[in-house]
Amino acid sequence: MDFAVTILGSGSATPTANRGLTSQYIVCANRHLLIDCGEGTQMQMRRFGVKFQRIDYILISHLHGDHYFGLVGLLSTMHLLGRVQPIHIFAPKELEEIINLQLNYAGAQLSFPVHFTATQADEPKVIIEDEKIEVTSFPLSHKIPTTGFKILCKEKDRKLLDDKAKAHGVKIEYYHRLKKGEDITDENGKLIKSSDYTLPGEPAKLYAFCSDTRYFEAILPVVREVDLLYHEATFTEAFRDRAKATMHSTAIDAANIAKQAEVKKLIMGHISARYEDGVVHEEEARHIFQNSEVVSDGATYLV
Amino acid sequence: MDFAVTILGSGSATPTANRGLTSQYIVCANRHLLIDCGEGTQMQMRRFGVKFQRIDYILISHLHGDHYFGLVGLLSTMHLLGRVQPIHIFAPKELEEIINLQLNYAGAQLSFPVHFTATQADEPKVIIEDEKIEVTSFPLSHKIPTTGFKILCKEKDRKLLDDKAKAHGVKIEYYHRLKKGEDITDENGKLIKSSDYTLPGEPAKLYAFCSDTRYFEAILPVVREVDLLYHEATFTEAFRDRAKATMHSTAIDAANIAKQAEVKKLIMGHISARYEDGVVHEEEARHIFQNSEVVSDGATYLV
Numbered sequence: 257m258d259f260a261v262t263i264l265g266s267g268s269a270t271p272t273a274n275r276g277l278t279s280q281y282i283v284c285a286n287r288h289l290l291i292d293c294g295e296g297t298q299m300q301m302r303r304f305g306v307k308f309q310r311i312d313y314i315l316i317s318h319l320h321g322d323h324y325f326g327l328v329g330l331l332s333t334m335h336l337l338g339r340v341q342p343i344h345i346f347a348p349k350e351l352e353e354i355i356n357l358q359l360n361y362a363g364a365q366l367s368f369p370v371h372f373t374a375t376q377a378d379e380p381k382v383i384i385e386d387e388k389i390e391v392t393s394f395p396l397s398h399k400i401p402t403t404g405f406k407i408l409c410k411e412k413d414r415k416l417l418d419d420k421a422k423a424h425g426v427k428i429e430y431y432h433r434l435k436k437g438e439d440i441t442d443e444n445g446k447l448i449k450s451s452d453y454t455l456p457g458e459p460a461k462l463y464a465f466c467s468d469t470r471y472f473e474a475i476l477p478v479v480r481e482v483d484l485l486y487h488e489a490t491f492t493e494a495f496r497d498r499a500k501a502t503m504h505s506t507a508i509d510a511a512n513i514a515k516q517a518e519v520k521k522l523i524m525g526h527i528s529a530r531y532e533d534g535v536v537h538e539e540e541a542r543h544i545f546q547n548s549e550v551v552s553d554g555a556t557y558l559v
Numbered sequence: 560m561d562f563a564v565t566i567l568g569s570g571s572a573t574p575t576a577n578r579g580l581t582s583q584y585i586v587c588a589n590r591h592l593l594i595d596c597g598e599g600t601q602m603q604m605r606r607f608g609v610k611f612q613r614i615d616y617i618l619i620s621h622l623h624g625d626h627y628f629g630l631v632g633l634l635s636t637m638h639l640l641g642r643v644q645p646i647h648i649f650a651p652k653e654l655e656e657i658i659n660l661q662l663n664y665a666g667a668q669l670s671f672p673v674h675f676t677a678t679q680a681d682e683p684k685v686i687i688e689d690e691k692i693e694v695t696s697f698p699l700s701h702k703i704p705t706t707g708f709k710i711l712c713k714e715k716d717r718k719l720l721d722d723k724a725k726a727h728g729v730k731i732e733y734y735h736r737l738k739k740g741e742d743i744t745d746e747n748g749k750l751i752k753s754s755d756y757t758l759p760g761e762p763a764k765l766y767a768f769c770s771d772t773r774y775f776e777a778i779l780p781v782v783r784e785v786d787l788l789y790h791e792a793t794f795t796e797a798f799r800d801r802a803k804a805t806m807h808s809t810a811i812d813a814a815n816i817a818k819q820a821e822v823k824k825l826i827m828g829h830i831s832a833r834y835e836d837g838v839v840h841e842e843e844a845r846h847i848f849q850n851s852e853v854v855s856d857g858a859t860y861l862v
Contacts, residue, residue, distance in 0.1 A: 270636045271602055295632040296599045299574055319664045321635045329598040329628045333573045350664045357660060361622045361653045363703045400666050 259284045259409045259461050259559040261484065263551045264300040265292075266525040268468075268490050268504075269322050276300045276553050277322040278467060278526060280486070281311075284409045284559075285388035289313040290330075291405055291465050297326035298333050304554050308334055309341075313384060315391070316347035316375075317467055318402035324351065328358050335366045342369040346383050346393065348401055349374035377401035380478050394478045396469035398503050404466040406478060409559065412457035414450065421453045461559045464519075467526050470499070471509035479517045484559045487513055489524035489550070492536045507537035511544035522548040523557060562587045562712040562764050562862040564787065566854045567603040568595075569828040571771075571793050571807075572625050579603045579856050580625045581770060581829060583789070584614075587712045587862075588691035592616040593633075594708055594768050600629035601636050607857050612642055616687060618694070619650035619678075620770055621705035627654065631661050638669045645672040649686050649696065651704055652677035680704035683781050697781045699772035701806050707769040709781060712862065715760035717753065724756045764862045767822075770829050773802070774812035782820045787862045790816055792827035792853070795839045810840035814847035825851040826860060 260283050267275030277294020281301070288310040290297070301308060308330070316324045324347070334343070345351070352372045359366065373383060377395045384391035390408040395401075413435040421431065426448055430440050433450075435457075440448045462482040466475060469488060479485055487510035491499040499506050507524060514522035522545055524537055531537070534550025541548035551557075563586050570578030580597020584604070591613040593600070604611060611633070619627050627650070637646070648654070655675045662669065676686060680698045687694035693711040698704075716738040724734065729751055733743050736753075738760075743751045765785040769778060772791060782788055790813035794802040802809050810827060817825035825848055827840055834840070837853025844851035854860075 270639050271605070273605065276602075295629060296602055299579075299599055299602075302574070302576060319661075321632055321661065321665055321667075325628070325632045325635075325661075326598060329624055332624045332628075336573050348664075354657075354660055354664065357657055358622075358624065358628075361651075361657065361703075362624055364624075400664075 260556050261463060262556045263553055264297055265294050266527060266551045266553050268526040268528050270529050272529045281306050284407055287312055287389050291315045292317055292323040293327040293330055294322045295325040298330045309339055314345045315405050316351060318400055319348050319350060328355050339368040342371055344371045346373045346375050375403050377403050396466060397472040398468045402468060406464040409461045411460040414454035414457045417453050463559045468504055470503040471505055476517050481518050483520045484557055485514055485519040486523050488526035489537050490526050490528050493540055507541040511541035511548055514545040523551050525551045563859050564766060565859045566856055567600055568597050569830060569854045569856050571829040571831050573832050575832045584609050587710055590615055590692050594618045595620055595626040596630040596633055597625045598628040601633045611637055617648045618708050619654060621703055622651050631658050642671040645674055647674045649676045649678050678706050680706050699769060700775040701771045705771060709767045712764045714763040717757035717760045720756050729756060766862045771807055773806040774808055779820050784821050786823045787860055788817055788822040789826050791829035792840050793829050793831050796843055810844040811847060814844035814851055817848040826854050828854045
């Protein structure tokens with residue numbers, strides 16, 4: 257599973273027997289990220305076998321409690337389990353004060369460094385980048401400043417044609433550069449073209465996470481043609497007024513974004529506790545965008 | 560169930576598959592109290608069928624996260640469920656700042672009043688009293704200021720001997736005062752003695768909650784002869800050093816308190832995640848105090 261999204265909580269506002277509060281665990285090129293961390297996320301992680309200490313990055317979309325009340329408990333548990341490696345948190349700036357206040361009154365000093373970076377809900381911004389992944393935060397439209405996150409798993413190295421390279425006597429020390437797409441002139445002046453000895457690697461893959469937000473077309477350029485789009489769909493059409501009042505989306509809103517952005521697949525979550533299942537959400541969404549589904553806690557999606 | 564204690568979480572510090580974080584639901588003479596509120600308490604309440612809106616009082620022992628990180632989420636859910644009646648919180652004073660900070664950054668104003676009373680960990684103090692119950696906070700000895708709580712369910716009214724009262728022509732309007740134990744002189748100067756027309760009511764009952772604390776004999780006068788004593792027992796003897804270092808108790812510590820205080824029954828919780836069950840705790844405790852047991856999540860004890 258080179259790029260996978262596991263749903264840790266798919267409910268909204270109040271947890272139900274079936275749906276925990278928003279959190280997702282992302283593995284991408286061996287980077288491990290948590291997006292949002294509602295109350296009970298650490299229990300869900302245990303339930304679904306997610307290893308606490310593998311998490312490198314925690315991204316928090318906004319400061320409504322159902323998206324972050326589980327964070328300080330998770331950090332405390334990481335501490336009690338003896339974590340030493342740093343954790344990187346990207347969140348609205350006020351969260352740092354909230355966490356520090358609670359740790360301070362508990363007389364606790366974490367056993368590991370927390371590197372906190374404040375997110376901004378004004379424009380798209382690359383917040384994490386290395387050779388394998390790139391994470392962009394981007395503004396959503398909700399009652400308080402809220403960002404979505406887009407994760408790019410970069411194109412893989414080209415695949416070496418081993419037998420051909422050997423047969424033509426290409427030196428092993430050139431393999432790495434050829435796989436990176438580089439053409440090489442050897443010490444005798446001979447050109448060794450990457451395209452002669454390699455095939456294209458796996459293309460880059462994109463996942464975008466949009467929660468919470470009203471229907472907001474400004475995100476279209478950011479989420480355009482992503483492989484997998486998570487978009488909140490708190491309500492069905494019967495509760496469109498409620499969606500409007502609370503600045504949430506309906507399944508049709510989510511599907512309209514998916515369609516216009518020409519994404520490959522839409523997954524919907526943040527389902528209101530009033531729904532026993534996602535059947536109506538799916539029916540409504542599929543009229544507009546066929547490849548839609550409502551997520552369940554514990555489900556894993558390959559990007 | 561006139562006076563009952565339901566265990567919502569019996570684990571310590573980090574939750575496990577079997578044990579949630581500390582919380583107990585107490586019903587006493589139709590008063591509904593929650594003691595401590597670790598992360599996930601609202602999920603446990605739902606799981607064990609505790610009605611959120613019946614809770615009148617929330618008592619928080621101290622500001623280690625495993626005892627209160629679930630509180631702000633519970634308050635948020637009460638709000639979303641449309642609560643209007645006030646809630647009374649008794650806790651270390653800093654908790655008010657923590658809760659308000661989080662509500663403030665969420666742009667949330669609760670739909671119900673929160674009456675906050677700061678507890679003190681210096682001496683026993685009656686914090687709630689009405690005609691039916693009395694609740695006392697008292698100091699424990701832990702790394703940060705911590706209180707236990709003792710709940711008194713007051714003696715019931717005396718039971719009227721209906722037939723005898725009727726046969727002797729005692730006026731119905733006197734019944735209430737006779738049941739309260741009052742002797743009455745009627746308009747003809749005749750003495751009507753309560754003890755002639757009533758039998759004793761149910762005696763007062765006491766429950767004491769001690770978490771978290773090292774072995775601390777100063778609590779003995781407070782918990783003396785309670786009907787039910789909850790005492791933390793994070794460790795077994797094999798980890799006595801660890802108990803000392805973390806200012807927690809072993810099962811034997813808890814049993815020694817129970818024995819010296821001559822309580823009727825001891826229940827133990829806050830069990831470290833390292834234990835799969837409470838068998839060794841119970842074995843060790845029963846050598847000292849026979850009527851001991853380790854609690855499980857969801858168990859209910861009648862006081």
